[in-house]
Amino acid sequence: MNVRIFISYSRRDAAFALGLQARLNDQGWGAWLDSEKLQTGQHWREEIVQAIAGCDYFVLVLSSKSIQSENVVKELSLAESSSKPILPVPVQGSGRLTANLSPAEPLTTA
DSSP, rough: OOEEEEOOOOGGGGGHHHHHHEEEEHHHHHHHHEEEEOOOTTTTHHHHHHHHHOEEEEEEESSTGGGGGGGHHHHHHHHHHOOEEEEEOOOOOSSSSSOOOOOOOOOOOO
């Protein structure tokens, strides 16, 4: 399987995101997680933009923390504007989530 999955998450949900990535990769999917793929000294914004552009699916780790994360909202906006299929994965125990996830200022490499 050569499907590329970008995982967007709040840093405060990192343990959940790492577990999700491991389960996806164990099933043969190619899950991209910034903490696993970015190297020290890389231009992280540019790398994230490229990873979203190259993904087949955008997975949003959905929690009360992620809907408040400026970077998650920017990543979601970029995925939406790139017409990527968006798959929300709720973090267990997050309760009822309400937020305005309308497009914000896009993530750019500038």
